[in-house]
Amino acid sequence: MSFDGSFLHAVRNELDQQLTTGRISKINQPYPNELILTIRAHGKSQQLLLSANPTYARVQITQIHAVNPDVPSNFTMLIRKYLNGAILKQITQPGNDRVLHFDFTSRNEIGDQVELRLIIEIMARHSNIILIDQSNNKIIDSIKRVNSDVNRYRTLLPGSTYINPPKQDVLDPFNMNDYQEIDNIVREYPNVDVLADQLRNKLQGLGKDTSLALASYLHRPGDLANNFSDFFNQFDHPTPTISEIANNKYNYTAFPYPNTVSDVEYSSLSELLDQFYHDQVQRDRVREKGSVLIHVVKNQLKKNRTKLKKLQKELAETDHADQYRIKGEILTTYLNQVQRGMTEITLTNFYAENEPIKISLSNQISPSENAQKYFKRYQKLKNAISYLSEQIKETNSEISYFENIQAQIELANPEDLQEIRYELEQQGYLRNHEQHQKNKKKRHKVNKPEKFIASDGTEILVGKNNLQNEQLTLHFADKRDTWLHVKDLPGSHVIIRSFDPSEQTLLEAANLAAYFSKARESTKVPVDYVKVRAIKKPNGTKPGFVIYEGQTNVLVDPDPQLIKQLRQ
Structure with a gap:
C-alpha cells in the first residue's frame, strides 16, 4: 500500500474534475498536520483534506467530520488571511512526483489580484503543506517549518525561496513515447520481484506494490508498449479498489492489481481513502488529542493496582488473627504459671487437643499485660478486616x-474526548482547563450517541462514553426499548429503538455492543440484553454505572465488516 506518484496522478484528475474553478469558503486545521479547505464548486461544497501526517499523508475530498480546536493556530489564521475567498485555477502534478500544486487567484488587503500556490508534498515524515507567492516564488509559510540544520538542500521558512524537492534521474511513465529502455530491462530481469526493483529505479512515482503490478503486466503476452500503456491508462480511468492481500491485511489501489484475494470497489478514490483510513486515522487522532487523558488514566490504574496489591497483602496477614486471640486466652487461663521477666513459655493448647504451644512474651511487662497485648493485637486485626x-x-x-x-x-x-475530559474534571481526577473555567456555569452539552441502522431498518443507538451512555439509557430511551451491554466488561450502552426487535436486529445490536467494548478482539463474547425499564442507577455511583436483573444472554463474534454496513 502506498500513496505513490501514480496513485496521486489519479487523485489529481478526480480533484481537478470536482474542485477546479471553485471558491474557498472555509479553512480549518483540526489537527496539527492537517488542513481542510471547504471549496464550493459546481454548485456543491466539498471538504478538501490536505494531510502532512507522517504516517497517513494524503490529499483527498473527505466526508468525515472533524472537530476544530477552540482557538485556531497561527498557520490557520495565516492561510485564512491569504486564501479565504480565493478561486482555484488549476491543480498540477510536477512529473509523476508525490507533489500537488493548487494554484489560486485571490485579492490582497488593498484589493489587488495575487497568484498563490498551495503545495502539498507527500513524503512520509518529510510531508509538508507550503503556501508560496507565485510572483516571487517566496514561501509565505509552511505547516512544518524546516531550517538548514534539518535540511541543507532547502529551507522551508517564511521568506525563503521555494525549491522543488530533489529531482531524480527517472522517467515520467505518463509522458513516454520510447519504450526501448523498459524493453531492455524486462529482457534482462525475467524475475518479477527483481524487475519491480529495477522499474522503481527507472520510473518516477512507483511504490513497491505498483512496481510489482507493472512487472506482472509487462510479462504478459503481447506488445510491451501496449501492456505498459494499458497499465498506466487505468490511472486515468480508475476503479478504486481495496484488496485483501493476506489474512486481514488490506491494500488500496486505483484499480485492481494482480494476485489479490478479494476486491471491493468504490465510486471514487476519495471515498476509498475515507473508508480505508477511517479507523486508523481516528485512533491516531485520538492518541494525539487524548494524550493527557491517556496519561491520567494510566497513572490512576497504576496507582490503584499498586494500592490493591498492598491491601490484599495486609488482608492476608489478618488470616492469623485468631492465633493472637487463642494465645491471649491460654495466657489468661494459665496466668499463675507465667513469671515476670520470661521471654517465652510453652503451655497446653486446649483448642488443639492439648498440644503444646510456644508463646512469646515481653520481659518488660507483667503476665496479665502480655495476655492483654495479644487480645489488643487480635482486635486490631479484626477491625482491619472490615476496613x-x-x-x-x-x-x-x-x-x-x-x-x-x-x-x-x-x-x-476525537469529538468524544471532550466529554471524557469533562467527566474526569467533574470527578476530580483532572484539573479544569482554562476554557472550562470560563464556562463552568454553563451546562455541558452531551454529544448525541452514534446511530446505526439494522438490516431491517430499525434504529440502533450506541453511547461512546459514560456521559453519552447515561444520557442515552436514563433520559432518552423509551422504557420499552431493548438495552444491551457486554457482560462483565467495560463497554458501550446500546439501545434498540424497537419494543419488539427481530432476532436478526438483536444479533446485530449485540455485535455492536461487543465491538464497542473491551472484548472487541475476542470471540464468543457474551452480551446481556433487557428492557430499559429494568435498568437502575444506584445513588452516588459514577457516571454510566447501572445495575439490572432479569437479563437474557447471547454470544456473538464482533465483526468489523458488519459494523461498517450498519454505520450511517
Whole structure:
C-alpha cells in the first residue's frame, strides 16, 4: 500500500474534475498536520483534506467530520488571511512526483489580484503543506517549518525561496513515447520481484506494490508498449479498489492489481481513502488529542493496582488473627504459671487437643499485660478486616472505572474526548482547563450517541462514553426499548429503538455492543440484553454505572465488516 506518484496522478484528475474553478469558503486545521479547505464548486461544497501526517499523508475530498480546536493556530489564521475567498485555477502534478500544486487567484488587503500556490508534498515524515507567492516564488509559510540544520538542500521558512524537492534521474511513465529502455530491462530481469526493483529505479512515482503490478503486466503476452500503456491508462480511468492481500491485511489501489484475494470497489478514490483510513486515522487522532487523558488514566490504574496489591497483602496477614486471640486466652487461663521477666513459655493448647504451644512474651511487662497485648493485637486485626475489605472493594471499583474510561478512549472519536475530559474534571481526577473555567456555569452539552441502522431498518443507538451512555439509557430511551451491554466488561450502552426487535436486529445490536467494548478482539463474547425499564442507577455511583436483573444472554463474534454496513 502506498500513496505513490501514480496513485496521486489519479487523485489529481478526480480533484481537478470536482474542485477546479471553485471558491474557498472555509479553512480549518483540526489537527496539527492537517488542513481542510471547504471549496464550493459546481454548485456543491466539498471538504478538501490536505494531510502532512507522517504516517497517513494524503490529499483527498473527505466526508468525515472533524472537530476544530477552540482557538485556531497561527498557520490557520495565516492561510485564512491569504486564501479565504480565493478561486482555484488549476491543480498540477510536477512529473509523476508525490507533489500537488493548487494554484489560486485571490485579492490582497488593498484589493489587488495575487497568484498563490498551495503545495502539498507527500513524503512520509518529510510531508509538508507550503503556501508560496507565485510572483516571487517566496514561501509565505509552511505547516512544518524546516531550517538548514534539518535540511541543507532547502529551507522551508517564511521568506525563503521555494525549491522543488530533489529531482531524480527517472522517467515520467505518463509522458513516454520510447519504450526501448523498459524493453531492455524486462529482457534482462525475467524475475518479477527483481524487475519491480529495477522499474522503481527507472520510473518516477512507483511504490513497491505498483512496481510489482507493472512487472506482472509487462510479462504478459503481447506488445510491451501496449501492456505498459494499458497499465498506466487505468490511472486515468480508475476503479478504486481495496484488496485483501493476506489474512486481514488490506491494500488500496486505483484499480485492481494482480494476485489479490478479494476486491471491493468504490465510486471514487476519495471515498476509498475515507473508508480505508477511517479507523486508523481516528485512533491516531485520538492518541494525539487524548494524550493527557491517556496519561491520567494510566497513572490512576497504576496507582490503584499498586494500592490493591498492598491491601490484599495486609488482608492476608489478618488470616492469623485468631492465633493472637487463642494465645491471649491460654495466657489468661494459665496466668499463675507465667513469671515476670520470661521471654517465652510453652503451655497446653486446649483448642488443639492439648498440644503444646510456644508463646512469646515481653520481659518488660507483667503476665496479665502480655495476655492483654495479644487480645489488643487480635482486635486490631479484626477491625482491619472490615476496613481492608471496604478499601479493596473501593479500589476494585476505581480500577473498573478507569478500565472503562480506557476502553472508551480507545473506541472514541476525537469529538468524544471532550466529554471524557469533562467527566474526569467533574470527578476530580483532572484539573479544569482554562476554557472550562470560563464556562463552568454553563451546562455541558452531551454529544448525541452514534446511530446505526439494522438490516431491517430499525434504529440502533450506541453511547461512546459514560456521559453519552447515561444520557442515552436514563433520559432518552423509551422504557420499552431493548438495552444491551457486554457482560462483565467495560463497554458501550446500546439501545434498540424497537419494543419488539427481530432476532436478526438483536444479533446485530449485540455485535455492536461487543465491538464497542473491551472484548472487541475476542470471540464468543457474551452480551446481556433487557428492557430499559429494568435498568437502575444506584445513588452516588459514577457516571454510566447501572445495575439490572432479569437479563437474557447471547454470544456473538464482533465483526468489523458488519459494523461498517450498519454505520450511517
